[in-house]
Amino acid sequence: MSETVPRPTLEAVAARAGVSRATVSRVVNGGDGVREPLVERVRRAVEELGYVPNQAARSLVTRRHDAIAVVVAEPETRVFADPFFALQLRGISKELTAHDNQLVLLLTEGRDDHARVGRYLAGxxxxxxxxxxxxxxxPLPGLIQRAGIPTVFGGRPGWRDGTGDDVVYVDSDNRGGARDAVRHLVGLGRSRVAHITGALDQTSAVDRLEGFRDVMGDVDARLVGEGDFTPAGGERAMRALLDRCPDIDAVFAANDLTASGALRVLREHGRRVPDDVAVIGFDDMLPIAEQTDPPLTTIRQDIEEMGRLMARLLLKGPGDATSGVVLPTTLVRRASA
Amino acid sequence: MSETVPRPTLEAVAARAGVSRATVSRVVNGGDGVREPLVERVRRAVEELGYVPNQAARSLVTRRHDAIAVVVAEPETRVFADPFFALQLRGISKELTAHDNQLVLLLTEGRDDHARVGRYLAGxxxxxxxxxxxxxxxPLPGLIQRAGIPTVFGGRPGWRDGTGDDVVYVDSDNRGGARDAVRHLVGLGRSRVAHITGALDQTSAVDRLEGFRDVMGDVDARLVGEGDFTPAGGERAMRALLDRCPDIDAVFAANDLTASGALRVLREHGRRVPDDVAVIGFDDMLPIAEQTDPPLTTIRQDIEEMGRLMARLLLKGPGDATSGVVLPTTLVRRASA
Incomplete structure (x- = not known):
């Protein structure tokens, strides 16, 4: 291990600079009340020895670490497989770096590890x-609440009860975006419009389903297939939908990955898109949305901006903002609908 | 913010259990010397209040955090764009989770942020x-050495001087693998064999270039093009190589991403692979190596296992292992060579 090089101590710096421990400590912690020539000597000794102050001890006093944890409540494999997370992290990383805060990404294999994440956050x-x-x-929201550290959520947490009004989150207008998607399909003259949902234990999926229902009303239940925001989930749901309702003429998929899976199955079944079945997604995830066959009409949400805004709200405090900040979505027309 | 719920204190636990602060502290830190009924009462109070011990204070005593930092010395965007890192992280995540250690991934925008990473590691x-x-x-190796924490490197660090023998690293046999790749091309009867290097400020790229030279000897310098381990770098280098040496009949690319870029350029120029130009990569990165046109002959290294082994060496100590552990590589034959 590379620990055989002893870490230089405060004492070593004091000896090298020819000053007291207390003087070194004052300089390292800001230099208040120390004469400039002494500050200079201490700084030179710090540099020559490569001294790093013991921040564990210091941060117990200042309670500042200049570090922000990011927790994605998904297994590590999913974090790297779904470009949504990379985009949100990109926004977060840029904003934290601009404020010289360290991004600390806590990865897990799955939900069983969330208690350990809670311990790290509380630590x-x-x-x-x-x-x-x-x-x-x-269990994460409860664990985070107990950790007692400021938190901003990405996506409206579904666990809000009456006391949850102090929860700060950033979300997209999932319900409004879904309404726009379905209205676009109806505007094309489609009447047998199906929906492939996202993972229904997440509010984004529930809100998009609500938006679908806002437009379609009390629709034939067989027109709703359950997906999970992955291409494989989109394939499974599309197969089942074609089985149950062969007369489908449009599909609103809960995200672009789901839509890409649905498109593959439609092609397999010889259905032309958009002639036989129009398809619309959600996200405007590039390059995927442009590379599907045909390119995907979709609802754009600014995922990187969501990440940036989450970081900004955490660093500066929510200010006058209400508990939730909801970003608008826009329809992006390509060939699939 | 979600911090309005006050974090339960040690005092609150003591009051609820009807014992002293010292008793709670002893129980929380292992329970030595406390009678079982009292331990039980404290444990119940801890659970009812959702008390989380102040691990910052505790870990100053025990000096254990059950957390391991992972630092990838690349910008955050590259970490998510190159599947090599996702694979290495997968191995690391599995091994750390199996030992209930938290994976703490420290992301940066670039090298300017490494001083901050050093502070976090020292903190x-x-x-x-x-x-x-x-x-x-x-600057990372120096910063890490000063942080004074045990470290295992992925890939042989290039900064070793005479005193660097205590550096523990896990690497693949880059030089031997490169020799196998080039020997395979020569064995096919190819004589104008070019090499597209990786980023030559990394030892993996330098070692693969050395392996190429081991077989090809003092080769025409124009047959070596500099890449950077990315598809775009492979495209640029391939274009320049075809310009300089139109008679090339084989290419050893420093990794599969580089090879995928080279294949695109060869196709553009109407060169048939492998008939006109045989191409071989390095990594056996799936699904890329199977999805190129034609599928890629390559040198396989077990990237996930490298990650797992790095974590294992860090958690258990290197034991009798020498400073470096070098994993073997194998030739994987597909259509491109």
Whole structure:
């Protein structure tokens, strides 16, 4: 191990600079009340020895770590497989770096590891947490509340009860965006419009389903297939939908990955898109949405901006903002609908 | 913010259990010397109040955090764009989780942020660090050495001087694998064999170039094009190589991403692979290596196992292992060579 090089101590710096321990300590912690020539000598000794102050001890006093935890409530494999998370992290990383805060990404293999994440958050290692992709029965929100650190959620948490009004979150207008998607399909003259949902233990999926129902009303229940925001889930749901309702003439998929799976199955079954079945997604995830065959009409949400805004709200405090900030969505027309 | 719920204190637990602060503290820290009925009462109070011990204070005493930092010396965007990192992280995540250690991934926008990473590592937040994708002039190794925490490197660090023998690393046999690749091309009767290097400020790229030279000897310098381990770098280098040496009949690319870029350019120029130009990669990165046109002959390294082994060496100590552990590579034959 590379620990055989002893870490230089405060004492060593004091000896090298020819000053007292207390003087070194004052300089390292800001230099108040120390004469400039002494400050200079201490700084030179710090540099020559490569001294790093013991921040564990210091941060127990200042309670600042200049580090923010990011928790994605998904297994590590999913975090790297779904570009949604990379985009949100990109926004977060840019904003935290601009404020010289360290991004501390806590990865897990799955929900069983969330208690350990809660311990790390409670352990005095970070100044706050950004948490996204929560699922309904996830123990994380409770663990985070007990950790007692400022937190901003990505996506409206589904666990709000009457006391939850102090929860700060950033979300997209999932319900409004879904309404726009379905209205677009109806406007094309389609009447047998199906919906492939996302993971229904997440509020984003529930809200998009609500938006679908806002437009379609009390629709034939067989026109709703359950997906999980993955291409494989989209394939499974599309197969089942074609089985149950062969007369489908349009599909609103809960995200672009789901739509890409649905498109593959429609092609397999010889259905032309958009002639026989129009398809619309959600996200405007690039390059996927442009590379599907045909390119995907979709509802754009600014995922990177969501990440940036989450970080900004955490660092600066929510200010006058209400508990939730909801970003608008826009329809992006390509060939699939 | 979700911090309005006050975090339960040690005092609150003591009051609820009807015992002294000292008793609660002893129970929380292992229960030595406390009678069983009292232990039980304290445990119940801890549970009812949702008390989380102040681990920052506790870990200053025990110096254990059950958390390991992972530092990839690349910008955050590259970490998510190159599947090599996802695979190495998968191995690390599985191994750390199996030992109930938290994976703490420290992301950056670039090298300017490495001083901040060094501060976090020195700050008493983790028990050790796994560091990979180092570049030659990177300040990280020095910062990590000063942080004084056990470290295992992924890939042989290039900064070793005479005193560096205590550096533990896991690497693949880059030089031997490169020799196998080039021998395979020569065995096919190819004589104008070119090499597209990786980023030459990384030892993996330097070692693969050495392996190429081991077989080809003092080759025409124009047959070596500099890449950077990305598809775009492979495209650029392939274009320049075809310009300089139109008679090339084989290419050894430093990794599969580089090879995928080279294949695109060869196709553009109407060169048939493998008939006109045989191409071989390095990594056996799936699904990329199977999805190129034609599928890619390559040198397989077990990237996930490298990650697992790095974590294992860090958690258990290197034991009798020498400073470096080098994993073997194997030739995987597909259509491109």
């Amino acid at each position: 005095g290692h970070v100044d706050g947490a950004l948490v996204f992709s929560l699922h309904l029965d996830d | 008493g937040h983790v028990d050790g660090a796994l560091v990979f994708s180092l570049h030659l002039d990177d």
